[in-house]
Amino acid sequence: MIHVSGLEKFFQGKRVLHGLNVDIPRGSALGIIGGSGSGKTTLMRCINGLLRFEQGQVRCGDVDLLPTLSEKDYKKRLQSLRRQVGMVFQHLYLFPHKTALQNVIEAPLYVANISRDQAIAEGERWLERFGIAHTAHRRPEALSGGEQQRVAIIRALMMKPKILFLDEPTSALDPKRSSDVREIFNEFVRQGSTLVLVTHSIRFLRGLADQILYMESGEVVESGSAEQVLDAPKDPRTRAFLEYA
Amino acid sequence: MPPNPLSDARCHPPPHRLLQWLFALFALFLSERTSRAHLPTSRPTSQKPVPSASLHTSPTSAPSKPRTPLPPTPHTPALTNPSSTQPSIQPIPSKLSTSIDGQLPKGFVLRWGADSSGGMPFVFYSPQDPNQLIGFEKEIVDAIGKVLGIPNRFHRANWATLVPDLQRNTFDIIVNGLEPTSDRAKVIAFSKPYYIFRQQLTVRKDETKIKTLDDCKGRLIGTLDNTAASRLLESKKLRYRGYDDQSVAYKDLEIGRIDAVLLDYPIALYFANSPKFKPAGPPFHRGAYIIGMRKQDTLLKHKIDHAIDRIAQDGTLERILRKWRLWDDIQKELAAGTAKYEITSLDFSWPNAFKRLGMAAIITIGLAFGAMLIAMLLGLLVALGQLHASASVRVLCNIYVEFFRGTPILVQLLFLYFSLPMVGITIPNWLTAIIGLGLNYAAYESQVYRTALQSIPAGQWEAAAVLGMGPWLTFRRVIFPQAFRVALPPMTNDFVALFKDTSVAFAISVWELATAYRELASASQKFMVLGALTSLFYLAMSVPLSYLARRLEARLQDPHPQDNPKA
Numbered sequence: 001m002i003h004v005s006g007l008e009k010f011f012q013g014k015r016v017l018h019g020l021n022v023d024i025p026r027g028s029a030l031g032i033i034g035g036s037g038s039g040k041t042t043l044m045r046c047i048n049g050l051l052r053f054e055q056g057q058v059r060c061g062d063v064d065l066l067p068t069l070s071e072k073d074y075k076k077r078l079q080s081l082r083r084q085v086g087m088v089f090q091h092l093y094l095f096p097h098k099t100a101l102q103n104v105i106e107a108p109l110y111v112a113n114i115s116r117d118q119a120i121a122e123g124e125r126w127l128e129r130f131g132i133a134h135t136a137h138r139r140p141e142a143l144s145g146g147e148q149q150r151v152a153i154i155r156a157l158m159m160k161p162k163i164l165f166l167d168e169p170t171s172a173l174d175p176k177r178s179s180d181v182r183e184i185f186n187e188f189v190r191q192g193s194t195l196v197l198v199t200h201s202i203r204f205l206r207g208l209a210d211q212i213l214y215m216e217s218g219e220v221v222e223s224g225s226a227e228q229v230l231d232a233p234k235d236p237r238t239r240a241f242l243e244y245a
Numbered sequence: 246m247p248p249n250p251l252s253d254a255r256c257h258p259p260p261h262r263l264l265q266w267l268f269a270l271f272a273l274f275l276s277e278r279t280s281r282a283h284l285p286t287s288r289p290t291s292q293k294p295v296p297s298a299s300l301h302t303s304p305t306s307a308p309s310k311p312r313t314p315l316p317p318t319p320h321t322p323a324l325t326n327p328s329s330t331q332p333s334i335q336p337i338p339s340k341l342s343t344s345i346d347g348q349l350p351k352g353f354v355l356r357w358g359a360d361s362s363g364g365m366p367f368v369f370y371s372p373q374d375p376n377q378l379i380g381f382e383k384e385i386v387d388a389i390g391k392v393l394g395i396p397n398r399f400h401r402a403n404w405a406t407l408v409p410d411l412q413r414n415t416f417d418i419i420v421n422g423l424e425p426t427s428d429r430a431k432v433i434a435f436s437k438p439y440y441i442f443r444q445q446l447t448v449r450k451d452e453t454k455i456k457t458l459d460d461c462k463g464r465l466i467g468t469l470d471n472t473a474a475s476r477l478l479e480s481k482k483l484r485y486r487g488y489d490d491q492s493v494a495y496k497d498l499e500i501g502r503i504d505a506v507l508l509d510y511p512i513a514l515y516f517a518n519s520p521k522f523k524p525a526g527p528p529f530h531r532g533a534y535i536i537g538m539r540k541q542d543t544l545l546k547h548k549i550d551h552a553i554d555r556i557a558q559d560g561t562l563e564r565i566l567r568k569w570r571l572w573d574d575i576q577k578e579l580a581a582g583t584a585k586y587e588i589t590s591l592d593f594s595w596p597n598a599f600k601r602l603g604m605a606a607i608i609t610i611g612l613a614f615g616a617m618l619i620a621m622l623l624g625l626l627v628a629l630g631q632l633h634a635s636a637s638v639r640v641l642c643n644i645y646v647e648f649f650r651g652t653p654i655l656v657q658l659l660f661l662y663f664s665l666p667m668v669g670i671t672i673p674n675w676l677t678a679i680i681g682l683g684l685n686y687a688a689y690e691s692q693v694y695r696t697a698l699q700s701i702p703a704g705q706w707e708a709a710a711v712l713g714m715g716p717w718l719t720f721r722r723v724i725f726p727q728a729f730r731v732a733l734p735p736m737t738n739d740f741v742a743l744f745k746d747t748s749v750a751f752a753i754s755v756w757e758l759a760t761a762y763r764e765l766a767s768a769s770q771k772f773m774v775l776g777a778l779t780s781l782f783y784l785a786m787s788v789p790l791s792y793l794a795r796r797l798e799a800r801l802q803d804p805h806p807q808d809n810p811k812a
């Protein structure tokens with residue numbers, strides 16, 4: 001589903017991704033771990049088309065992204081990419097002028113063009129499922145961090161993406177909420193979708209991620225099945241990182 | 246030697262008249278208090294009228310000198326008004342009302358006030374030598390001074406506030422084509438006339454229909470506000486447009502915005518002196534120019550009347566008027582002492598004033614809303630151009646903003662007013678005003694919107710993008726509503742400012758609230774009360790606006806909007 005090879009990304013001449021290779025099969029979940037500034041967010045943004053990169057190639061869904069594409073061609077490809085991909089940002093970026101419900105039905109209404117009644121019904125069902133039905137008519141500023149995170153996740157799920165990128169989606173959730181959310185993601189993957197997930201919570205990854213990728217300074221230090229990387233890391237750097245996690 | 250009249254017609258552009266006006270208005274707040282304060286003392290306080298000097302002829306002019314030892318204010322012949330720096334409650338002792346032996350005080354300088362921007366042939370600065378004051382009235386003052394053996398000093402004033410300036414002792418006499426009206430008669434004294442004027446109707450060269458004023462039914466006539474001509478037109482119920490500047494009126498006649506101009510003959514003589522115009526019939530409807538003086542200055546009035554008689558009889562006046570081509574047979578009455586004139590009355594009534602201000606307020610509202618609409622739409626386009634367009638469009642937008650912000654709105658408006666007809670666009674004045682104000686405010690709005698749009702974090706664009714929303718949909722549904730919330734307070738500010746700025750529309754003869762105020766105030770001399778009333782009208786428009794804006798702002802920021810999830 002996702003195939004990355006030789007990916008290099010520079011910011012102002014400084015290389016932050018050093019020739020990464022990543023493969024994520026359809027219907028699986030990849031967990032990306034690593035210290036702050038190791039390039040996790042940048043990697044995700046390069047894969048889902050929010051950032052252009054200088055070297056290598058990315059295949060995401062059925063869309064090929066290449067550094068050689070002209071701006072126009074790139075934008076055209078992004079259009080079909082957007083229909084397949086969703087993302088929950090580290091900083092959420094909820095629409096502050098809209099209520100929780102309005103936030104989650106915005107794209108279904110104006111992009112997917114489903115009826116208002118249907119969108120509302122669906123939105124309310126999700127809010128219910130995530131335990132935040134009471135926030136439906138509040139604007140984000142009146143929501144707690146955890147509530148905001150769940151609204152952002154619902155907003156992404158409402159568009160039924162084939163691939164979902166999550167950048168630290170549960171950092172503000174308590175363990176109980178977090179495991180509820182994990183259950184929802186599991187179901188999402190079981191239905192054949194693909195999940196790419198950055199998190200600092202190893203606990204959250206267990207029982208969700210099929211594969212784990214550990215990054216340091218823009219390089220993949222270790223990657224493998226979740227059990228292998230989390231329980232028997234080969235590289236001493238991975239081991240050191242996991243000791244603190 | 247009167248130089249070529251038309252070369253002067255544009256040498257006093259209206260822009261600085263607005264400034265003069267604002268300045269004069271400001272000065273008035275002091276002046277009315279001053280004049281109020283000193284009026285009571287000017288009434289005869291001693292029971293026994295002091296026997297008037299032999300030259301006093303008027304029975305009512307018996308002056309009285311309350312010999313209270315008020316500190317004799319030195320008669321400072323400075324250009325700045327001495328009374329404005331003094332506590333305004335202090336009565337101004339007028340030496341000119343004393344008449345021990347009918348002598349003007351020693352060292353007396355006759356200070357006379359006139360609006361030199363009114364142009365030729367009255368009092369104006371020579372186009373050849375901008376330091377040299379010329380005009381037939383200047384020569385008459387010189388002649389009067391010569392008869393009385395006193396020097397004179399000119400005070401540059403504003404036409405609309407000549408009377409209050411006189412009352413507050415800025416100068417001693419008004420010599421500026423002043424007509425005797427009943428409202429002026431209540432507050433100032435009039436001298437004998439020094440010129441009998443009549444009205445001259447001017448039309449375009451190719452005009453065939455208009456031969457007399459009565460042919461003007463259904464046509465539009467231009468004139469100056471608050472003049473004998475405007476009152477004549479009003480009494481005849483003819484449609485007219487009041488101007489602030491005669492050169493604009495004649496310019497409009499030339500380009501066909503109006504069909505005729507009715508103004509005092511001396512004005513027509515100099516301003517309509519062009520092959521493009523012709524007189525429609527001979528001058529008619531006589532009136533008189535008199536010198537205005539403070540009522541209590543009876544000695545001065547007496548001296549001035551005497552001097553006018555003298556120059557009328559010894560041929561000096563005729564020589565001056567002939568030189569300025571103003572002499573005709575009626576002026577002989579001046580020397581004969583048979584010159585009769587009526588004190589024309591202005592029918593001022595409070596209900597009428599209120600109604601006119603109300604009507605003008607509605608026009609002001611229309612101007613403001615129309616201009617704001619243009620400003621908002623165009624401002625948004627310019628802001629988007631500056632933020633998201635190609636480099637060349639960006640440069641154009643920057644130039645637009647700098648141009649409209651960096652030049653006075655009055656100049657822009659006049660430019661638009663005169664340039665549109667040249668490119669074949671003829672639209673009503675009010676529309677020109679709306680467009681001009683709109684273009685100007687668009688420059689300001691664009692910067693409000695630009696900063697508001699820039700204040701929205703890039704993450705909002707990204708969040709919408711990953712949901713599949715295109716740029717336009719994102720702008721409409723996500724960016725704009727948030728930016729609007731940010732822009733609302735400064736926008737309200739600008740809207741309120743725009744309400745007040747609609748007053749510049751008077752420069753292109755749009756009748757709105759400030760024009761109505763000027764018109765009513767200069768006709769009735771009730772600057773203070775009418776000023777307060779007009780301010781109330783402005784406040785009645787801006788306060789609800791600010792209130793509504795604050796309500797909307799609060800609603801946009803309410804974290805619990807109680808209505809349904811309609812987006």
Ligand SMILES: Nc1ncnc2c1ncn2[C@@H]1O[C@H](COP(=O)(O)OP(=O)(O)O)[C@@H](O)[C@H]1O
Binds near residue numbers: 012016035038041043
């Ligand atoms: N827009 C940017 N401009 C310049 N440098 C950036 C930008 N975004 C990220 N970086 C740098 O790239 C590196 C990786 O950042 P990021 O991918 O956000 O790390 P992580 O998400 O793993 O914490 C960091 O050194 C960061 O400072």
Ligand SMILES: [Mg+2]
Binds near residue numbers: 040042
């Ligand atoms: Mg990050």
